[in-house]
Amino acid sequence: MTEGMKNIKKVLILGSGALKIGEAGEFDYSGSQAIKALKEERIQTVLINPNIATIQTSKFLADTVYFLPVKDYFVEKIIEKEKPDGILLSFGGQTALNCGLSLSKKGVFAKHYITVLGTPVSAILITEDREKFAAHLQKIGITTPKSLAVKNIKQALKAAETIGFPVMIRAGFALGGQGSGVAKNEQELFLIAQKAFSFVPQILVEEYLHHYKEIEYEVVRDTDDNCIAVCNMENMDPLGIHTGDSIVVAPSQTLTNFEYHYLRAVAIRIVRSLRIVGECNVQFALNPKPSQWRVASVGESETGPANWSNPPIEYYVIEVNARLSRSSALASKATGYPLAYVAAKLALKKNLITIKNKITHITQSCFEPSLDYVVVKIPRWDIEKFQGADERIGTGMKSVGEVMGIGRTFEEAYQKAIRMLDLDLDGATSTLMLTNGKTTEELLMIPTPRRMFAIAKAIKNGLSVQKIYSFTGIDPWFLYRIKHIVDQEKKLSKTKIFTKEHLWSLKRLGFSDKQIGNAFHTKGLDIRKLRKRMEVEPSILQIDTLAAEFPAKTNYLYLSYSARHNDIAPTKKKGVIVLGSGPYRIGCSVEFDWTSVITAMNLKTYGKKSIMINCNPETVSTDYDISSKLYFEGLTFEDIADIYDFECPFGVIVSMGGQTPNNRAKALKAYGCIILGTDPADIDKAEDRGKFSKLLDEIGIEQPAWNTFARLDTVLSFCEKVGYPVLIRPSFVLSGTMMRICYTKEELTILLSKEAFVSKDYPITVSKFIEEAKEIEFDAVAQGGRVIVSVISEHVENAGVHSGDATIVLPPQKIYIQTKRAIEDVGEKIARALFITGPFNIQFLAKENNIQVIEINLRSSRTFPFISKVTGIDFIKLSVDAFFHKTKENPHLKKRTDFLPFVAVKVPQFSFTRLTGADPVLHVEMASTGEVACFGETVEEAFLKGDLATGGKIPEKGIFISLGGEEQKHAFLENAQKLAALHLPLFATEKTAAFLKKHGIHAKRLYKIYEQKSPNVLHYFQKGIIDLAINLIEREEKKAAVDQYTIRRAAIDYNIPLFTNRQKATLFINAITQEKHSDLLVKSWDEYVRA
C-alpha cells in the first residue's frame, strides 16, 4: 500500500444502477475491476448498486452489497452505518458521479472523514460545467467550439455574427432536441430561433463544425504525473452523432502521425492540467480539411499559420469525461489493456510503474498498447421496438447495446461486427434494413440505423464515393473500404471457377460462408465443406497489447483470415465452450452476462477450462480474468463451429447466454458438436410451438388456444371461435416479434390489412388472450428430467405486460398454495417429458386456481440472477452440476425457497426519455432496458426502494390522474381515496375529475393537450408542480388514444414519474401511503440472505 493510503481500509463503491440507454453494462465491467483491484490491496469493499443482474453484486466480488438506490439519502445512510474511509465515484457512470458530487457539495464526505479516491471533486466539477470547462481550457491554450446562450432573437443574431455563419442552434431543455438546426445565414437563423423560442426560454448559438471527424483518447494518469494514452479511437460517423450511436474504429485510421500525436499530447495536457488521477476520456472534433492554417506545436500558442515544421491542424475539444465511460470500456476491450483495474490502483495513489501488467506478464502497465488488428464497434439499436419512436440518430444516444468486431482488415472487422448484431444481417451488403420505403439518398442524408447499409446500396447503384461523403460526412477512407466489399461481391457473382486464392481473399474481407453461398445460390454449410477441403481456415490470434513484440501470455483471442498460423494450442477435452449473450438489446442484457460468467467460473469444479465466446465489449464475460480462454467473436454458427473445430472441447454450453446461443443448439448438434445439458432435439420440442403444444396436450397440461395462420379468413374464424381478445405474433419483423393484443374484430382486421402482415411466407400465430390473469414465473434446474430446485415468483402486473417489463415479487404474495403445487407439478411433468438437464423457465397464467402454460425456455432465464441472489441458492452452480450429472437430491433446497423472511421485488428500468416519440405504455412487447431489485420487510417497502432506484419519486407536489373508461375509474377509486389522503393537490382530466368529484374527491380539472385550453395538462407538467402522473387507458378506447399518448409522452419529456398499469400503480400508491423514506431499511444483502 502506498504511503498516505495506509488509513484506507474500507472503501465504498457507487454502482450505476439499472441498465439504461447511455449507461449500460460497461459499468458492471468497470465496477467489477475496481473491486478486484481493491481486494488485492486487502481493502474491504462496500458496493451500492441495486442492479441485481450485475456481476459486481455477486458474492465473489464486493464484501458487502447494498441493493439500494444510488441516491443521496441512501448513500448517506450507508456511510453512517458502514463508516468507510474512502469512496470511488468514477466507476459507476454518470449516476455515481452525480450522486458523489451532490454528497460532496452537502459536505457529507467531509463530515464523515471520507477520502474521495482518484480524481479530485474539484476537477470533476470543471469537466461537468461547460462554461468552467471552456474557461479552463482557454487558460491552457486549448480551444472549444464557441457557444453562446441567448434569450431572444436579437441576441441570437448578434451571437451568430460574433461566431460567424454557419451556426448551430440548440434549444436547451427542449422536447427531444426540437428546435435545433443549422443556420447558414440571418434569415435561416431567424426562422429557426423563432420556432425554438416558442417553447424554450433559452437557446444556444454554437460554432457549426460541419463534417468534422470525431476522435477520442483514453488517458490514464497517476499521482506522480505519469500519463499515458492507452487508446485512440475514430468515429466513422462525423461529429453530430453521439459517440454511443457512432460506428467507432480503433485505432484511428485516417490520422497521420502528426495528428495522432498532436491530439494525444493535447489530451495528456488537459488530463494533467485537471490533475486527473485514474482514467479520463477526451473527445476531439478534427477538421478533415483545415480552412485556416492554424497551430504550431504543443505548448505553444494555438494561433498563427502552419509553420515550416508542422502541417496544419484545426481541432476542438468537445468533451472530457473524468471517469470510466462507455468509451473506456470499449478501449479496454479493443486494446486488451485493463483500464478500470489500473484506474482503481491509481486511485490508491499507486504509481503506474508499480502496477503489474496482468495481460502480458512480462511488460509494464506504464506503456501504450500497439495493435496489429483493427476493431470496429457498431451500436445495436432497437428503435423499431418502440411504438412511435423516431429512428433518426443524432446528438442524443438511442442505442441499447453494441458489438465489437476484430479483424486484420477493416472489411473483416466491419462485416464481422455487422453479423454480431444478431439481426440476421449477413454483412455490409445486406439489404434487410432498406425496406422502409425511403430512397437510398434519403437514407444517406438522414442518419438512422439503416444508413450503413444504404452506403453499400448506393455504391452498388454507382453513386460516387465523393457524393456519398458529401451526404454522410463519413470519411472516404471508410467508404472505399465498403466499396471494396461491394466490388468483390459483385465480382463473385460473376465467378465461374472458384479457386482457393479467391476464397482466401473473400475470407480476408470478412465474407461469411453464408454470404459467399448466397452468391452461388448454395448453402453456407456447402461453402464451409469446400473451405475445409481447401484448407482455408481462420487463424487464432492473441490480443496481446504489443503487436507480438514480446511473447505475452494472454488468453484473449480472435479469429482472422489475414494470417496463416495459430498463436495458441487447442485446449481439447479439458475445455468447455460457454456461449455468451452477444449484444445487449431489449430482452437480453447483463443478466445473461451474469449467467455466462458464473457458469465459466463453476467449470473449475469439474477440472474444466472455460472457453468463453462473446462479442459485446460492455460485458464482464469478455474480461481477461474470467475465463481460461476468451474468444472475442460472434455467435453465428460459423464462428462457433470454427472455434469448436480448433479447440475440440469436451462440449459446449448453449443455455447460459440467453436466446442467441440457444438458437444455435440445433445446428451445432447437427454439425456434431457435443452440447452439454438438455438435448437439442428436446430444446426444439420446446421451441417449436406446434411440437410443444402437442406435448402439452399429451401430458394433459392446459394452454391458451392458439394456431398458426397463413390466410386472413381462417384467422378471423379462429378468433370468432375462441373469442376476443387475441394475441397476435407476426413473423416477419426484424429483431424479434411485434406482438399485439386485439380486442375486437375491427381492430384485428385493421391490423391484418396492413401490407403483407399475413402470408404463406410470413404466417402469424394467434392465441387466445386471457384477461385479468396473473402471470407467474417458474425457474428451475433439472437433471435427467428430474427437477433439482425450483422457485416461483409472481408478476405484479396482470398478463398483457411482457415478463421483461413486469414487476416481479419473490416470494410470491398472492398465490394460493394449490396454485403453487399445481405449477410445481407441471414443472416436474415438463422436465420429465423433455428430459431436461440444466436450467429452464416456464411462464404460467393463473386465474382462479386454474393454470395455463404460456411459454417455456430450456435455458437460464432473465430472472436467474434475481432468484439466485434472493434465495441464496446458486442456480447456475446447480445447472453446471447438472451438466456433469453431479447434482444430488437435496430436500433442504426446496424448503429454503418456501420460507424467505423478507420480500424482494424486481423493478424494470425504462429509457423512454431517450427515445423521442416512443409511447411509454406497457404492453406485450418488451420495452425496458434494465432492472433493479430491492429487499424489504414488505412488498411495499421493497417495491418503493426499487421504484426510487429506477427514477421514481415519492410525490410531494401534485398528482395528475387520467383514467380511461368506467371500468378503470371504478377499479381505481380506492387508490384515489388513498391519494386524496396524502393532502397533495390532485389534477385530473374532465371525466376523471367528474368521477372523482362524484365520490367526494376534489381534483382540479385540466384540459387535455389537444384541447389547447387553460388550465392545460401540458402547462402543469411544464411548471413542475406535478410529480406523479397516472394514466390508465381503457383497452378499447381508440378515439382518445392519440391524446392519451401525448399526455404520457409529455410526462416522460418533463421527467414526471408515470404509471400506466393499474396493478403497478396500486402497489405504488400502497407503498407511498404506508412507507416514508425513513421507513425504508438500510440493510445489506447479507443481512437479508444468509450465504
Place this chain on the structure above:
Amino acid sequence: MTGKLILEGNFIFEGQSFGAPLSGVGEVVFSTGMVGYPESLTDPSYTGQILILTYPLIGNYGVFDKRYWESDRIHVSGLIVSSYINTPSHFLNTMTLSTWLKKESIPALEISDTRFLTQKIRSHGTMLGKMVLTEDISFHDPNTDNLVERVSIKTVTKERGNPQGEWRGKRLILIDCGTKRNIVRSLLKRGVEVITVPWNFDATENLPHSFDGIVISNGPGDPTMAKETIENVRKALNKKIPLLGICLGHQILALAGGGKAYKLKFGHRSQNQPCLLAESKRCYITTQNHGFAIGKIPSGFTPWFTNANDGSNEGIKHKTLPFMSIQFHPEACPGPTDTEWIFDYFLERANMSS
C-alpha cells in the same frame, strides 16, 4: 505481380507486390508503431533494412509533401505490410504509397501474416532476408558496412530557419550520422543555429570556438563502424564541449567515453517503449528504432534512463559535465512527443537557453 520474402534458413513467404518491381536485400526488422509510415520510411536509421510494419493497414493517408519527411528519400531496402491501402484519404495526400515506392525504386510486398514474421524474428532474433521480385540476389548483412557514411551529408550546411523565433546567437554542431529532419527542426524551433556536418567532420579542429555544443544524430547500423565519429566525439569530450547524443549518437558518445555496445536480439522499434527516468518516479513513453544498445556505461557517467520492459540502458548523463545521450528519439516523428523536453534540458545544461 507477386514476390517472395526469403529469410535466412530458407523460410519463404509469398506476397503481392505494391512497390517497385525490384529485388531488395537487408536485415529484416519489425516496427510496432501504428502511425507514421512516411516518417519511418524516410528515417535514415532504416538503411540496409527490410521493414515489416506490424500494423496491418498501411497507406491509409497516402504520402504528404517532402517538407514533412524525415529525410529527402526512402531509406528502407524494402517494405512488408499485411494489407496495402491504395485508396488514401487525407487533405495532405499527394500520392499513394505505392506510387512513391515505385518512384523511389523500393520493393514492397503484401504478406498477410506479418504477425507470424514478427514472432519469427522475435524468437530467432533479427534475421537477414531478401525480397525477390525479379532476379535472385544473395543475403547481405548491412551491419558489416559503414552505413553512416552512406547516409551522412557530404558538405557542411548552416540553418537558422525559424521564421517564428529569434536567433539567440547560439550555434550547435549536428553530426549527421543519418539524422532525422525533426532533430534539426526541434533545434531550430528553439532558436539556435544548426551547422550540420558530415559524420567524419572534426568540428573541434575545423571550426574551433565557433559553436556552443554538439549533437550527435541517430543513424543506421553498428556504432563501432563509425570509428571517425567516435574519435571526433572523444576529442570534444576532452575539450568539455556540451554533447547530446541521440540513438546511434548515444552509442557513439558512450563508445567515445569508453563504454561498450552490444547487439540486441531483435532491437526496439516502436512508439510505446516505457523508459524510467533515474532517481524519479517518472516513466516516459518513447519512440525507438535501434538494434544495438549500450552495455558498459563509460566512467564518469550515470544511467539516465532505463527501459522498463527489459532493463536495457536508455540514456546516460555525465555526473558533472553537460554530456548526455538517450537511446530513444526525443524528436519523435513518428511517435509520442513526451520527451521533447530533453532538447530544452540539453540547451539549458549547455548554457544555451535564453
